[in-house]
Amino acid sequence: MGTIVECNGVSKSYRQGKLVVPALAEIDLCVEAGGFMALAGPSGSGKTTLLNLIGGLDDADSGTIRVDGREYARQSKAQLADLRLHRIGFVFQAYNLIPVLSALENVEYVMLLQGVAARERRRRAREVLAVVGLEGMAHRRPAELSGGQQQRVAVARAIVSNPSIVLADEPTANLDSKTGEGLLHLMQRMNSDRGVTFIFSTHDEMVMAYARRIVQIRDGRIADDLHKASEHR
Amino acid sequence: MIGNLDVVTMELQLAWRNIWRNPRRTAVILTAVIIGVWSMVGLGALMRGILIGMIQNNIDTLTGHIQIHQQAYPDDPAIEHSISDPETWMSAARDALPAGSRWSQRIRIGAVVSNARHTRGAILMGIDPAAEARLSFIGTAVTEGAYLADGDTGGILIGRALAQQFDTRLGRKLILTAQDSDGEIVSRAFRIRGIYQAEMADTEKGFLFVNRQSAQQLLKLGNRISEIAIRLPAHEMAVPVANDLKARLAGSPLRVRAWPEILPLLKAYVEMFDTFILIWFIVVFVAMGFGILNTTLMAVFERMREFGVLKALGMRPGRIVRGVLLETLLMLVLGIGAGNLLGLATCWGLSITGIDLSAMAEGVAYAGMARIITPVVWIRDLLRANLVVLLLGLLVCLYPAIKAARMTPVAAMRHH
Structure with missing residues (x-):
């Protein structure tokens, strides 16, 4: 397997008024394609910032980020948008579904942006909703779904366009442990069946137990990088 | 080119649902647009009626066309x-x-x-x-x-x-x-x-x-x-027919003049009225435009996080601008449609008897106006009023639309 994510000397800081708060310092990280990796660490350690930078949602102050062979610094905003659209899937802590669209339409929307034909779009959206166990709820809007169901729709949305990589920011943080575990099973199945690379941020021990690799982030630096020998369960 | 119509349909559907997320706010802005367009159409037609009455008066009073x-x-x-x-x-x-x-x-x-x-x-x-x-x-x-x-x-x-x-x-x-x-x-x-x-x-x-x-x-x-x-059967024919007559009588000892040439003051008045009507449209729009801008800004800021998510999913900035403008367009089209209907209904109602200014007969006669004013709807005025609202409405909404499109996904998702 080749490298899908490559970060070299990545730093990022934020301004809070006149104060400059460092978030990441000199991060070097390589992620193999097909990996199932957790970015672990306490709140404020910089794991979400790193995830955002890998996803091209924010600009690094220094260093280079290369995803799927493309260096972000050399991409225009439109090219970055296209990269996210075709190669990267996102799952957010707060689900972030579009409230005026049904579950099916939320999943379809990414394919609409990709220019997939309507019939194909609908077929694939139904198929992936069935995979996440929501075939009976396709026409419900987010407000009519539980947190776990919404997060499943978010996962379906993230994987429907067959991305190379899915970035999940604390995907189970708003879910009860049973629902969270179900979601992790789902993500693990996507990883093994479809070969999708998963990188998720978490500070939950249970979530970390599922990861094959755990990168510990502390104070904006990589504190530990643990490769497990065998897969969980 | 795949399913362009299909994309437009879904974007229209999304825009339609978005404008009804906050029905009260949409109703307020629609009311503003309806009243604005109604006043543009109604008062525009009244002004046009006064003007046509003045021309008619002058044509009747021995000038002819x-x-x-x-x-x-x-x-x-x-x-x-x-x-x-x-x-x-x-x-x-x-x-x-x-x-x-x-x-x-x-x-x-x-x-x-x-x-x-x-x-x-x-x-x-x-x-x-x-x-x-x-x-x-x-x-x-x-x-x-x-x-x-x-x-x-x-x-x-x-x-x-x-x-x-x-x-x-x-x-x-x-x-x-x-x-x-x-x-x-x-x-x-x-x-x-x-x-x-x-x-x-x-x-x-x-x-x-x-x-x-x-x-x-x-x-x-x-x-x-x-x-x-x-x-002639219509005022508008005067200049072209006069030009034709001039051509036919070229070389004769005669001089042909249409009423705008005979009555230059009235012609200037007509042109001034045209400008005045356009200024009136713009004044009404300015009052309405602030409302549209304010509403769109509120709607955009409220949904800034959502725009961030859409950008994260791979939506290009231009598409976000298009989405916001599409929502504005839908609201404007609704308001303009209803405003036109109301304005035309008012004109129709007033045209049955006309507005009788006999009580001010001396004053109106001095101004060269007819004693009874009947609103006259000109398609050109109607188009101009609608275009002013539509184009300027979209223009003022460009600011919030561009603002939403320019933020990085992370900044947009963090926006409060």
């Missing part, structure tokens, strides 16, 4: 600048006139009118009573006595204001004095057959009507006349 004179007459309306052999010219010009056109030959010359006590200057109009009645106001303006009959060589029509000034009445005589074609001063008595009422007192004092033959005899004109007045 087109006048033909001897070349020098407009600059020096003296008796020697008369048209010889008018029938020949009229037959040459007749083919250029559209169906429904009416025309009349006139003598129009400066004269002095007097009775035992009073004397004043006036315009002597020698008319063909039957033809003139179909052309100008005089046919229906006689309120006392009778209109001139063909062959009544001794009768005269005078205005009510002149009758009051001269302290005279029906059946009395007036003396007309003028210079004949030989340069001699000639006079003749005419008996008052009718007293007419016009929109303006100056018209009533200034114009005296006698049979054309009587005037030609008095002034020793033979078959010569001062002018040919033409009335």
Whole structure:
């Protein structure tokens, strides 16, 4: 397997008024394609910032980020948008579904942006909703779904366009442990069946137990990088 | 090109649902747009009605749509600048006139009118009573006595204001004095057959009507006349028909003028009104535009996190701008549609009886306006009002749309 994510000397800081708060310092990280990796660490350690930078949602102050062979610094905003659209899937802590669209339409929307034909779009959206166990709820809007169901729709949305990589920011943080575990099973199945690379941020021990690799982030630096020998369960 | 229509349909669907996320806010902005467009259409039509009334008034008051004179007459309306052999010219010009056109030959010359006590200057109009009645106001303006009959060589029509000034009445005589074609001063008595009422007192004092033959005899004109007045089926035809007549009569000793050339002040007034209507549209829009901008800004800021998510999913900035503008477009189209319907219904209601300004008759007459104003809807005004709202509405919404599109996904998702 080749490298899908490559970060070299990545730093990022934020301004809070006149104060400059460092978030990441000199991060070097390589992620193999097909990996199932957790970015672990306490709140404020910089794991979400790193995830955002890998996803091209924010600009690094220094260093280079290369995803799927493309260096972000050399991409225009439109090219970055296209990269996210075709190669990267996102799952957010707060689900972030579009409230005026049904579950099916939320999943379809990414394919609409990709220019997939309507019939194909609908077929694939139904198929992936069935995979996440929501075939009976396709026409419900987010407000009519539980947190776990919404997060499943978010996962379906993230994987429907067959991305190379899915970035999940604390995907189970708003879910009860049973629902969270179900979601992790789902993500693990996507990883093994479809070969999708998963990188998720978490500070939950249970979530970390599922990861094959755990990168510990502390104070904006990589504190530990643990490769497990065998897969969980 | 895959499913362009399909993409537009889904984007329209999304925009439609988005504008009804906050029904109260949408209702407020729709109300503002509806009232704005209604006032643009309604007041625009009223202003247009006033303007058309003014043109109509002036056309009726002996101007007609087109006048033909001897070349020098407009600059020096003296008796020697008369048209010889008018029938020949009229037959040459007749083919250029559209169906429904009416025309009349006139003598129009400066004269002095007097009775035992009073004397004043006036315009002597020698008319063909039957033809003139179909052309100008005089046919229906006689309120006392009778209109001139063909062959009544001794009768005269005078205005009510002149009758009051001269302290005279029906059946009395007036003396007309003028210079004949030989340069001699000639006079003749005419008996008052009718007293007419016009929109303006100056018209009533200034114009005296006698049979054309009587005037030609008095002034020793033979078959010569001062002018040919033409009335067309519509005001808009005046300039093109006049141009056609000019081409046909090129090389003749005649000068053809359409009403904008005859009445330059009215023409300037028409142009000023056009500008005034556009300014009115823009003033209304400015008031409405702040509301639209404010609502769109609120809607965009409220959903900034969502825009961040869409960008994270791979939506290009241009598409976000398009989405926000599409929502604005839908709101504007709804508001404009309803505003137009309301405005047109109001115009229709007012046009049944018109707005009667008789109570201010002197004032409106002085301004050259008709006593009853009827709204007139011009498609051009309607399009202009709608375009002002639509284009400027979209323009003011560009700011919030661009603001939403320019943020990085992370900044947008963190926006509060």
